[in-house]
Amino acid sequence: VGCHENRNSAPPINGPARALALQRPPSKLDGWYGAPRFFSYEREVQPVFDKYCIECHDYGKSAADKLILAGDPDLVFNASYNELLRKGLIHVVGAGPAQVQSAFSWGSHASKLVKRIQENYHLDAESFDRIVTWLDLNAPYYPSYGSAYPDNPGGRSPLSAGEVARLTELTGIKFVDYLDWAKALGPQISFARPDLSPCLAGLSDRSPGAYQEALAIIRTGGERLAQRPHPYDDPAQLCATDQEREKKYQARRAIELANREAVRSGTKRYDQ
Structure with missing residues (x-):
């Protein structure tokens, strides 16, 4: 179901015709010729x-x-x-x-x-x-x-x-x-x-x-x-402006990862 479609149009996740993919844990990505990276x-x-x-x-x-x-x-x-x-x-x-x-x-x-x-x-x-x-x-x-x-x-x-x-x-x-x-x-x-x-x-x-x-x-x-x-x-090697943008991005990314870990572990984490 896409972002602009009715959520009720998706098939039920339970029932006699339950999809095979839902009957096992999700597969892990096995990489693409090396470590994860941006495509160049x-x-x-x-x-x-x-x-x-x-x-x-x-x-x-x-x-x-x-x-x-x-x-x-x-x-x-x-x-x-x-x-x-x-x-x-x-x-x-x-x-x-x-x-x-x-x-x-x-x-x-x-x-x-x-x-x-x-x-x-x-x-x-x-x-x-x-x-x-x-x-x-x-x-x-x-x-x-x-x-x-x-x-x-x-x-x-x-x-x-x-x-x-x-x-x-x-x-x-x-x-x-x-x-x-x-x-x-x-x-x-x-x-x-x-x-x-x-x-x-x-x-x-x-x-x-x-x-x-x-x-x-x-x-x-x-x-x-x-x-x-x-x-x-x-x-x-970035220009000064992009270095500041990268620094901000990494800081926000660290906060987001910590928030996700709190959700997984069931702990509370307050906004900084």
Whole structure:
């Protein structure tokens, strides 16, 4: 019975037709490839592409013109995530629509990526499971809203708005379009391998000075990410505002866990 349905429409829990599931204790969750954690595309999915795909689908490789599946970080996401969304190889609902979606209309069953893998490639069971799980979770990228660069473009870029604007002047690429998937350009920056950044293609011949300045800006972004990566596991990497939010969350969570324990043990616990 859903949140907005009549509670009396649920079947009775007692009687001759009592459900089998109610006749035994609940099953314990057995985990998903490790300890409980927030889902991160870079950590859970990208290693699959690194293992099976980038031999051909990497910058300068034989299938690079069709699809880039390298994990090089860009302004907001990494190259493979950008490519898979922009080229329509995955079908997820994102932030909407509000209407109820029918079964199998989105996620792994509706994504071209899964069909191509099933038809043309052999992945081990865990690798395949990681991809379909990601899709059925609505294809998230970041594991949390916490950020180390909240004031920069997209709230994630290691480059400031001024540095991105200067990069646009030097390369002619409108990087602000990264924030709108309808105008997405595909990966243009590689903070992991700055020399391979697509936005620099041909620039050294047209304007060597502009090329060197643009390359220096991208290298600066890569150095910042190395020194202060996205804060997946280390709250100390969060910006000051998000550190305060995390501190408050952990305090409230501790209170909630204590309240639940009081309910289980039948003891009284007063609000603090």
